[in-house]
Amino acid sequence: MTRHYSALSLLKEGLNDQRGWQKAWRSPEPAGRYDLIIIGGGGQGLATAYYLAKNHGITNVAVIERGWLGGGNTGRNTTVVRSNYFFPESVALYDMSLKLYEKLSLELNYNVMLSQRGMVNLAHSPNDLEMAARAVNAMQINGVDASLLSEAETRDLMPLYNDSPTARWPIYGSVLQKRAGTARHDAVAWAYARAADRLGVDIIQNCDVTEFIVENGRCRGVRTSRGDIRAERVGMAVAGHSSALAAKAGFRLPIVSYALQACVSEPIKPALDCIVLSPSTGVYASQSDKGEMVIGGGLDRIPSYGQRGNLPVLEHIISGLLEMFPSFRQLRLMRQWAGIVDVVPDSSPILGESPVPGLYLNCGWGTGGFKAIPAGGTLLAHLLATGTHHEVSRPFDLDRFARGRLIDEAAGSGIAH
Amino acid sequence: MQLFPCPFCGPRSESEFHFGGDFGNLRPEGSDVSASEWSAYLHLRANPKGSSSEVWMHMTCGELFRMDRNTVDNTVNSSAELEDTHR
Numbered sequence: 001m002t003r004h005y006s007a008l009s010l011l012k013e014g015l016n017d018q019r020g021w022q023k024a025w026r027s028p029e030p031a032g033r034y035d036l037i038i039i040g041g042g043g044q045g046l047a048t049a050y051y052l053a054k055n056h057g058i059t060n061v062a063v064i065e066r067g068w069l070g071g072g073n074t075g076r077n078t079t080v081v082r083s084n085y086f087f088p089e090s091v092a093l094y095d096m097s098l099k100l101y102e103k104l105s106l107e108l109n110y111n112v113m114l115s116q117r118g119m120v121n122l123a124h125s126p127n128d129l130e131m132a133a134r135a136v137n138a139m140q141i142n143g144v145d146a147s148l149l150s151e152a153e154t155r156d157l158m159p160l161y162n163d164s165p166t167a168r169w170p171i172y173g174s175v176l177q178k179r180a181g182t183a184r185h186d187a188v189a190w191a192y193a194r195a196a197d198r199l200g201v202d203i204i205q206n207c208d209v210t211e212f213i214v215e216n217g218r219c220r221g222v223r224t225s226r227g228d229i230r231a232e233r234v235g236m237a238v239a240g241h242s243s244a245l246a247a248k249a250g251f252r253l254p255i256v257s258y259a260l261q262a263c264v265s266e267p268i269k270p271a272l273d274c275i276v277l278s279p280s281t282g283v284y285a286s287q288s289d290k291g292e293m294v295i296g297g298g299l300d301r302i303p304s305y306g307q308r309g310n311l312p313v314l315e316h317i318i319s320g321l322l323e324m325f326p327s328f329r330q331l332r333l334m335r336q337w338a339g340i341v342d343v344v345p346d347s348s349p350i351l352g353e354s355p356v357p358g359l360y361l362n363c364g365w366g367t368g369g370f371k372a373i374p375a376g377g378t379l380l381a382h383l384l385a386t387g388t389h390h391e392v393s394r395p396f397d398l399d400r401f402a403r404g405r406l407i408d409e410a411a412g413s414g415i416a417h
Numbered sequence: 418m419q420l421f422p423c424p425f426c427g428p429r430s431e432s433e434f435h436f437g438g439d440f441g442n443l444r445p446e447g448s449d450v451s452a453s454e455w456s457a458y459l460h461l462r463a464n465p466k467g468s469s470s471e472v473w474m475h476m477t478c479g480e481l482f483r484m485d486r487n488t489v490d491n492t493v494n495s496s497a498e499l500e501d502t503h504r
């Protein structure tokens with residue numbers, strides 16, 4: 001059976017009629033007991049399993065997923081990875097993630113198609129430009145690459161941007177993070193799943209966690225649609241469904257679930273080399289390797305678990321996009337969809353032990369947790385293996401709300417994604 | 418485009434409304450409110466999957482009201498003026 005992916009194995013399997021490929025992961029029956037359980041087979045949960053095995057040598061682990069791997073937000077996102085945040089705590093987290101992304105394909109023997117094409121955050125007025133300079137300074141002080149571009153430098157990167165003298169959102173300059181880019185979302189989930197499986201982790205799909213087993217106030221496992229599964233500690237990485245599961249464990253979270261929408265156009269020739277975001281319209285776009293324009297914007301305004309998204313927000317996003325790139329008017333939209341994201345008041349994630357001892361949280365990523373998959377996995381693995389915080393996750397503990405130590409990135413970097 | 422029922426103006430476009438949080442999340446009174454009670458009031462949310470009782474504002478008329486709806490299929494069950502205790 002061929003397990004390793006390489007040019008040589010491609011050639012070998014090509015000659016062999018592709019019959020020798022080993023399945024990327026097993027589909028085991030759940031055992032009754034594991035050392036550790038992770039709820040949620042999105043990128044965050046699967047990465048946690050991989051780093052538990054790799055960094056801590058703990059392999060008696062199960063990932064329990066209600067649907068299919070990556071079928072949540074991981075397979076629905078617009079795949080932007082970047083670390084251009086404002087506060088040092090955030091930069092430590094997101095740059096840890098970007099650095100792990102930079103070597104992920106090699107490490108996992110799986111091409112996650114990381115494309116560091118650069119991300120441009122536009123400034124539409126002299127005031128925006130001052131804030132842009134402040135953002136660049138903050139990033140450079142925090143040790144992350146960032147540069148301030150002039151109007152001409154910005155237009156060079158996106159020749160199709162609206163250059164009419166009456167444009168509603170003219171360009172005054174921009175912030176460029178060169179190391180930012182995109183990665184293939186499914187590949188990230190599949191790569192971690194395959195690597196974790198190979199190290200001995202059980203990945204269990206079509207298994208719904210319905211209750212927690214709590215004994216003497218401590219979480220001892222989960223009740224699922226496929227029976228009880230016990231463990232020493234349980235980690236939970238279920239994104240927009242965090243509040244629903246927290247209610248089963250008897251606590252509330254500072255989270256509201258909203259639909260976040262995205263859409264793609266028909267494929268066209270290369271027309272946009274970078275990722276571009278306008279903080280004023282909330283719209284961002286990039287061109288996929290297939291040539292489709294991948295378009296995203298702000299959250300829906302109505303809390304919802306309905307994975308559809310609503311029309312007024314889609315209309316707002318499209319009108320913003322056309323104001324930025326009038327020629328995109330000719331494009332036909334191929335698909336529109338939404339994912340349910342877990343929105344926290346300070347737009348920063350929650351990592352740490354829950355109010356129920358033995359149950360650990362990885363949630364609150366909201367509109368931006370794809371870029372954080374390698375770091376979120378590393379940090380939840382550290383929490384589950386040691387019972388204590390990694391120094392990078394400490395500021396993101398749930399206790400920051402009562403302590404008044406919010407890490408307000410919506411105010412800091414002014415970016416929702 | 419969904420229509421939401423304002424108890425004062427009748428059915429209006431969803432984009433005229435603003436979500437105001439859980440119905441029944443009342444401000445803790447008194448001078449000895451602990452940090453965790455304050456934080457719970459300010460930040461913790463029920464965020465239920467299914468039926469939900471919420472406070473909304475109809476921004477056009479500026480009135481707050483209670484709306485009961487389903488967060489999965491987005492249907493609205495009822496909307497009503499707030500009782501005096503919730504103003």
Ligand SMILES: Cc1cc2nc3c(=O)[nH]c(=O)nc-3n(C[C@H](O)[C@H](O)[C@H](O)COP(=O)(O)OP(=O)(O)OC[C@H]3O[C@@H](n4cnc5c(N)ncnc54)[C@H](O)[C@@H]3O)c2cc1C
Nearest residue numbers: 040042043044066072073074077078080209339369370371
């Ligand atoms: C339209 C859109 C665009 C986005 N764009 C970006 C972007 O450009 N860059 C970026 O960094 N982030 C982006 N995000 C956010 C990003 O997708 C998420 O933050 C990230 O994928 C979260 O990963 P996760 O593994 O925590 O969640 P998910 O991938 O949602 O995984 C959670 C899993 O838990 C499972 N689950 C839930 N309840 C249960 C249960 N009771 N039992 C068992 N399993 C359960 C779900 O089925 C799901 O598979 C975007 C999101 C959306 C919706």
Ligand SMILES: [Zn+2]
Nearest residue numbers: 423426475478
């Ligand atoms: Zn009204």
